[in-house]
Amino acid sequence: MDVLQTDVVIVGAGGAGLRAAIAVAEADPALSVTLISKVYPMRSHTVAAEGGAAGVIKENDSLENHFNDTIGGSDWLADQDAVEFFVEQAPKELTRLEHWGCPWSRDPDGRVAVRPFGGMKIERTWFAADKSGFHILHTLFQTSMKYPSIKRLDEYYTTDLLLEDGRAVGVLSHEMRSGKPVVVLGKAVILCTGGAGRVFPFTTNGAIKTGDGMAMAYRAGVPLQDMEFVQYHPTGLPGTGILISEAARGEGGILVNKDGYRYLQDYGMGPADPWPRKKAMELGPRDRLSQSFWQEQQKGRTIQSKWGDVVHLDLRHLGEKKINERLPFIRDLAKSYVGVDVVTAPIPVRPVIHYTMGGIASDITAGTPLPGLFCAGETACVSINGANRLGSNSLAELLVFGKVAGEAAARLARSVPAPSEASALAQAKAHRARAEALVDGSRGTEAVATIRRDMMATMESGCGIYRTQEGLEQTCTTLRDLRRRYRDVKISDRSWVFNTDLTQALELGAMLEIAETMALSALLRTESRGAHQRLDHPQRDDAGFLTHSMAWRQGDEPPRIDYKPVTITKSQPAARVYGGAAS
Amino acid sequence: MSNTTTVTLEVLRYDPERDQEPRFQSFEVPYDEDWVVLDALNWIKDNADSSLTYRWSCHMAVCGSCGMVVNGEEKLTCKAFLRDYLGRGPIRVEPLRNFPIERDLVVDMEGFMAKLESVKPWIIREEEKPVEDGEYIQLPKQLKRFKHHTLCINCLLCYSACPQVGLNPGFIGPAALALAHRYNLDSRDQGRHERQEVTGSADGVWECTFVSACSEVCPKHVEPGGAIQEQKIANSVDWFLDHLIPGRSNAGRTKE
Numbered sequence: 001m002d003v004l005q006t007d008v009v010i011v012g013a014g015g016a017g018l019r020a021a022i023a024v025a026e027a028d029p030a031l032s033v034t035l036i037s038k039v040y041p042m043r044s045h046t047v048a049a050e051g052g053a054a055g056v057i058k059e060n061d062s063l064e065n066h067f068n069d070t071i072g073g074s075d076w077l078a079d080q081d082a083v084e085f086f087v088e089q090a091p092k093e094l095t096r097l098e099h100w101g102c103p104w105s106r107d108p109d110g111r112v113a114v115r116p117f118g119g120m121k122i123e124r125t126w127f128a129a130d131k132s133g134f135h136i137l138h139t140l141f142q143t144s145m146k147y148p149s150i151k152r153l154d155e156y157y158t159t160d161l162l163l164e165d166g167r168a169v170g171v172l173s174h175e176m177r178s179g180k181p182v183v184v185l186g187k188a189v190i191l192c193t194g195g196a197g198r199v200f201p202f203t204t205n206g207a208i209k210t211g212d213g214m215a216m217a218y219r220a221g222v223p224l225q226d227m228e229f230v231q232y233h234p235t236g237l238p239g240t241g242i243l244i245s246e247a248a249r250g251e252g253g254i255l256v257n258k259d260g261y262r263y264l265q266d267y268g269m270g271p272a273d274p275w276p277r278k279k280a281m282e283l284g285p286r287d288r289l290s291q292s293f294w295q296e297q298q299k300g301r302t303i304q305s306k307w308g309d310v311v312h313l314d315l316r317h318l319g320e321k322k323i324n325e326r327l328p329f330i331r332d333l334a335k336s337y338v339g340v341d342v343v344t345a346p347i348p349v350r351p352v353i354h355y356t357m358g359g360i361a362s363d364i365t366a367g368t369p370l371p372g373l374f375c376a377g378e379t380a381c382v383s384i385n386g387a388n389r390l391g392s393n394s395l396a397e398l399l400v401f402g403k404v405a406g407e408a409a410a411r412l413a414r415s416v417p418a419p420s421e422a423s424a425l426a427q428a429k430a431h432r433a434r435a436e437a438l439v440d441g442s443r444g445t446e447a448v449a450t451i452r453r454d455m456m457a458t459m460e461s462g463c464g465i466y467r468t469q470e471g472l473e474q475t476c477t478t479l480r481d482l483r484r485r486y487r488d489v490k491i492s493d494r495s496w497v498f499n500t501d502l503t504q505a506l507e508l509g510a511m512l513e514i515a516e517t518m519a520l521s522a523l524l525r526t527e528s529r530g531a532h533q534r535l536d537h538p539q540r541d542d543a544g545f546l547t548h549s550m551a552w553r554q555g556d557e558p559p560r561i562d563y564k565p566v567t568i569t570k571s572q573p574a575a576r577v578y579g580g581a582a583s
Numbered sequence: 584m585s586n587t588t589t590v591t592l593e594v595l596r597y598d599p600e601r602d603q604e605p606r607f608q609s610f611e612v613p614y615d616e617d618w619v620v621l622d623a624l625n626w627i628k629d630n631a632d633s634s635l636t637y638r639w640s641c642h643m644a645v646c647g648s649c650g651m652v653v654n655g656e657e658k659l660t661c662k663a664f665l666r667d668y669l670g671r672g673p674i675r676v677e678p679l680r681n682f683p684i685e686r687d688l689v690v691d692m693e694g695f696m697a698k699l700e701s702v703k704p705w706i707i708r709e710e711e712k713p714v715e716d717g718e719y720i721q722l723p724k725q726l727k728r729f730k731h732h733t734l735c736i737n738c739l740l741c742y743s744a745c746p747q748v749g750l751n752p753g754f755i756g757p758a759a760l761a762l763a764h765r766y767n768l769d770s771r772d773q774g775r776h777e778r779q780e781v782t783g784s785a786d787g788v789w790e791c792t793f794v795s796a797c798s799e800v801c802p803k804h805v806e807p808g809g810a811i812q813e814q815k816i817a818n819s820v821d822w823f824l825d826h827l828i829p830g831r832s833n834a835g836r837t838k839e
Contacts, residue, residue, distance in 0.1 A: 040692070042737050043638075043646045098718040101706040101769060103726060103733050110720035134645055135733065142704040142762075154696070177685055206640035239617050242643045307617075333643060336662055337617075449629035493634035495600050498686040501633045 001428060002182045003421050006034040006151075007413040008406075009170055009186035011158045011213055013037035014044030015133070016377025016398035016405070017192035018140035019093075023406025024413075025147035031413055034184050036153045036173055038208065038503070041141045045194055045206045046398065049133020050245035050329060051117060052125035053395035055090035058114060061122040063087045070393060071571045073119040073285050074386025075530035076546065077226070079567040082364045082382045086393075086400050093399035094126050102139040103128050105326075115326075116250045116278050117392045119285035119578070123250075123278070125392040130245050130329045136395055156182070157503055158212065160431040161189065161220040161373070162424040168220070168373035169419035172428040174435065176503065179496025181435075183428045187416045188372055188409035191217060192402065195356035195378035197230075198507075199515040201456035203353040204236055204243040213379045215510030217360045218517070222370045223550040224559075225381040227514070228522035228532045229357035231389055232465055234289035236352025237337050238307030244330055244349055246391040249282040251326050253315045255289070256346070257301040263311070267292040269579045280579040287388040287531040288578065290351035294465045305348050312346035319343075351465060355394065357385045357531065358518070361550060366405035372416075374409050376401040383548065386566075387530020438505055444490025448505045451489065455482050455508075455515055463519050466533045472523040479516045480558060486512055487556075517551035517559050524561050525549060542573050587614045590665055591673040592623055594635065597684050605684065608632075609673065620660040620676060621649050624688075636687035644802060647736035650743070651688055652677040657740035657800040679743035681752075695739060698755045701781050702763035707774025725770040732765035732810055734803040741797035741807055747790050754790040755781065757797035757807030764810035767817070779818060788814045 008024045010017050013035050021035045037044065056066050066087040071078055098104055098112060105113045105127050116123040128135040144150055158173040162183065170185035193213025197205030218224050234255075235244040249255070254275070257263045262281065265272045269284045269292070276283065293311060296302050302309040315323060315330075320343045323331055327342070334340045334347045359381035366374045366382075377398040384397055437443060462475030486509060493501035527541035528534050547563035554560050589611050597605040610631055612623040621639055628635045638648040642661045649660045654668060654675050668674045682690035712719065741757035742748045748756050763782045767775040782788055791811045798808040825831050 039638075039640065039648070040696070040737075043640050043648045045640065045646070047646050047736075048641050048643060092714050095714050095718050099706065099712060099714065099771070101766065101771060103730055103769075104718075106721055106723050106726055108723060110722040110725070112718050131645070131734075134736070138733070143706075145700045146703070146705045177691075206642065206646060208640045240642060329645075336644070448633065453629075491633060495598050495634070495686070497598060497600055498636050498689050499634075500628075500636050504633075 001425060002180070003425065004034065004182055004184045005418055006184060006186045007031040008033045008188050008190065008409045009184050010035045010190045010192060011171060012044070012192035012194060012377070012379070013041035013152065014192060014194060014377065015046035015137055015140060015395065016402040017190070018144050019399050019402030020190050020192060020376055020406035020409070021150045022140070022144055022147060023403040024410045025149045027407050027410035028414065029149050031149060031410055033150045034153060034186065035150055036156045036158055036171065036184065038155065038157045038176070040154045041152070042138060043208070044137060045209050046133045046137040048204065048206060048243065049395055050130045050243060051247035051250065052115060052127030052132040052392045053094055053136065054117065054120065054125050054390070054392040055094040055396055056087065056124050057091050057112065058122070058124065061124050065121050066124060068571065069120050070384060070390055072576055073388055073390040075388055075540065075576055076571070076573040077386030077529060077548070077566055078384050079363070079382065080569040080571060081567050083384050084569065085364050086384045086397065089400040090396040093396065093403065097136060097139055097399065100139050100143045102135050105129055115247060116276065116283055117390070118246050118249065118283050118289070119279060119390040121279055125250065127247065130247050130327045133395060157506070158216070159435065159506055161216050162427050163220060164419050164423050167371045170424055172431050176498050179439070179499060181428065181432050183424055185419050185421065185424055187413040187418060188374065190405045190409050191360060191373065191375040191379055192377045193379045195359070196511060196514045197353050197356065199455060199511045199518070200353040200459050202241045202460065204233060204241055205353070210507035210511050211356070211514040212507065212510050213375070214360055215513050217368065217370070217373065217375070218513060218553050220370060221553065222368050222373065223361045223552050224514070224517045225358055225361040225548050225550055226383060227358035227517040227551055228525050228549060229387050229530060230353060230463070230518060231286055231355035231357060231531050232290035232351040233354035234286055234293060234351050235313050235349040237333065238305060238310050238348055238350050240337050241352045242333055242337055243354070244313060244333070244347060248313060248315055248327055248330055251322065252276045252318050253282060253313050255282050256312050256314060257296050258303045259301065263296050263301065264289065264292055267295060268577070268581070271580055279582050284578045285388055285390060290465055291533060293351050303348065307348070308350070310348035310350045313349045314346040315342045316344065316346070355389055357381070357383070357387065357389055366401050366408055372412065374405040376405040387532060435502060435506070438491050438502055439494060439496060439499060441490065441494055444488050446485045446489045448489060448491060448501070448508050451482055451486055452508050455479065455512060459515055459519070463522055466535050467522055468535050469523065472519055475519045476516070476523060476558065479512065479519055483512050483516065483556065513553070520558055521549040521551055521561055546573060587669060590614045590623070590669070592627070593673045593675045594688070595677045596687050598686055614665060616666050618665045620653055620658070620663045620665065620674065623665060624660065624676070636689050638689055645736060647738035650679055650738040650740045652679060652743065657743045659738060659802050662802065679739055681743055681745070681748045682739070692739060694752065695742060695756070698759040699737070699762065701755065702759050703774060703778050704762045704766060706766065706769065706772050707777055709773055719771045721770050729765050729768035732761050732768070732805055735761060735805045736803055738802065740800045740802065744796040744800040746794055746796065747792060751786070751790055753786045755786050757811065760788055760814065761805055761807035761810040764814050779821065782814055783818045788818065
């Protein structure tokens, strides 16, 4: 098996991985960086983010405001030391991106423009029309090319972390084009592999978002934190799940039910007017808006469409000029995928799985409980998002903690010796046997697509916007059974050349384990907080659950869940209020 | 049309480990008026032949993975609706042209990646501004000058459609040249002359014969054809001035 020695190994070349790679290169050009991704960097799902990235820059705003909005938005589950650091760093990172050429939208005087976003008291979301993630990703990717110390392995699929004396020392990957395995050894490893929205059937997430890195860390003994917190974005297109940016509401769009009524005023977001108004109505946080849709649906006040129940997102009053300038992609997407011109008609929308608040247990240092292992972006749980992430905090997060991870990995790489090959190779050979058995077809009876479909169905039925003990128990039982069936999975593709049947089988293995951590963490959290709502435990319970859940892998058995305290520095938990009550 | 229940896809198959040559394989796929060609491919992979090989991810026309040739035309398959092909026989799905086929609908894009890097697609400045000094001022009209050229998703439809890429595989090509132009036009950049060494070379803008097939197939209206023509003019003016004004080519140049 080929072995590649490098200083810093980074898995995932989306926003966080690219930012980390640049941070290593800038910290010390003598350090070699190997940036591994299962897709070419510009395919990474950062590309699909639309609305923008939060960072305090205007004179009417303050870091304190951003901090308070984020803590309240998190339902007090975010770690306050991390949030304080995050809000301080975000403006610097966004400015740095401006210097690197990001085409941020501008005010008439040529300064960077900002727009309002859900749950934010002041407008502070930097944007590049409604393709902010696309521009951030391409700016980072293009900028990364100027650093000769960054070597990419594009379209290499990484399956496993390799360990030595309790440290992360590398990964096992294979070149997808040839199937050829390679061991990439480094003095530090950074995982930036994104979230796991694909465990659900209806999601804004691209096909690649299968939580590979989370599963890799989990299998290596690292706990997954706060996995019960999964974000539904309130406005996805029905049918496809395509994201309709929160920026549509930030610019003044309204949500109405079948009677044309702005129903959010019935769920603690009102009064409806004056509009637009920050932290109220359509500019409430995502968890509350998605839950309001469910409530309206129970009351029979949603709209029947050929794709199922929807509500209407109405942008008509913004006018064609503003829509074309600020929301051109939204106009294009609605026209193409639901046949609606937003200038003349409302868009049918419904909540859709969007973001994994949980992830690899991490903290303000971007480190993990496993020495040598760092992480950043959606795959990490720092946690600045707690029980509910505010829109536009994640693009800033991947920059801030991507940089932290890169710098920390660079420091470590300068202080530890290169790992030895022998132990890593032995582990790699054992791991590799799994892929070889699949491609040889020597065993197995269960089809990938069938298990995947059943997994998605049980996650949607038991682990959705509102949860119950009974539904979660059923989902946990089903997932346990699916994991058992997965041990007998088979693929039909016998070629080593770009074997996507193999890729999908390996991704499914990762997703099943992640789904189990989500469902079991949700079952055991007998309270309602942020995006985790229990019909049988409707109140927040600070005495019992002001804690992060930690899921530890137990082999073929379900994970063990324990808890660690939330870091609280200056904001004591309080009632979470929006609308008139907040002002 | 409303009673259509299935459509036939003829998909190019090629596995270099087994096939001497590419071949076509037909699949009968359920018809849904909301489905795109990519949905049909996903149906085949999940229900008929899990070895079918293609790239995709976002399903919203922004990641650039799923470019293919559908009935002879370059398309993002996540935005090519089955309903637009009804009544014209089977829908033929092939990999992009002008690239080696890795397998089935997946092409080898390493050459493109090298071209992209060759044009130095990053901000080049004589002096970097410290982050503490805040952002560069860029007026909306300055942004507008290059904004459309920033919209390229690297889907490679333009390389597939360009006759010059077919004739000269070394041609830097539409997307990479448009990207060079995007940075040249950015008020924050000072690297135009550094990029000109590449864009003005034998494989650069002068290889373009202005057929504009690139701009026609571009799903994001990046207008690579126009970007290339503008660079030809800029390069000519520079060449002319360099010969009129001794020493100009070495002097520090600022943007107009």
